[in-house]
Amino acid sequence: MIARIAGRLVELTPGGSACIETGGGLTYEVLVPSAAVAALTLQLGQVVALSTLQYFEGNIASGNLVPRLLGFLTPADRAFFQEFTKVRGISLRRGLRAMSLPAAQLAAAIESGDERLLSSLPEIGKKTAAQIVADLRGKLGEFAGAAAGGPTPVAAEWTGVRRVALEILVQWGDRRADAQRWIAAALEEVPDLREPEEIVRAAYRVKNRVG
Template identity: 40%
Template structure:
């Protein structure tokens, strides 16, 4: 079992990163939030990811080994907790993790269905099931800082551009993504962080593909 991996970034894609580790290159799947944090990491500096190893497929063919990476151990713990919810597998749990874990946990504990149902792969029924099965188990996650160990990394100067980038990753067309961000930024002028703005966008418009 591979529980963590450390190396330099060779290539960073929307949902995965390729890490050079001692002459070998590993492909590691990422939740969207981890991708956003790694975008600001200096490429030549090593990065450590806490990983989960699993086999994909296997019912009709040869299982494919996969690595999933997280910025912190608590992020990984939260991912595992999500997977205990009925009908939530690896891909659904990963797709939904676009917010800081502390914010995701607060939405569950506060029964914030509008925020939860706006997350990718999480509709109203799944949001209610997550609340029913996880509420009361998330105190340690609610107390996490908004970012993990990469909190000291520089944040994009234009939070609106970062919000647009997330919407593009989720399959939204640029024109509509920019429109959503502009309308939300106008409605919530005091918000200056992309993750908070995205939370309001999902409440207003729902998540792309949701």
């Protein structure tokens, strides 16, 4: 099984298809979760590394099987996805589209029984949200606390797009306290930022300026 891929990100679609050019002239198509697209958009043209899962898609009876690679920003994201797709009705493709928020935030929602948030995810209605909570609640504590370094509550101002931008910076290896400081400074300078990738870019401008 291919467990990790590293190379230059040469193409990325909004639908979550990333093309990664590795050594030897090979370029691999890797399917990534919705939440990873914003982070990877900022790294287009750069060398990236993804934790991967490999599976075969198609009809085994007809012998028409196509190998697919799924890519994740961190091993923890990959492990969460493996648990998430154990829920009846959540296929691998559906799971990728549904993961439009960071894994830590989704895990926290599942652990707290927040069916309202879960039902707002792409392709996840009320019935599936209830099934997710029934199947996984009590099993995802390690993921819910991973991003914060422990199961501490998230302040109200760190929700929505701010939260997504914060998790992107943390997944890239920045300390949570530093990332919060940079994001807060960036939004103080430009309050009308509305997209996570815009906030991340502005936060890194602050980082480069003040450290």
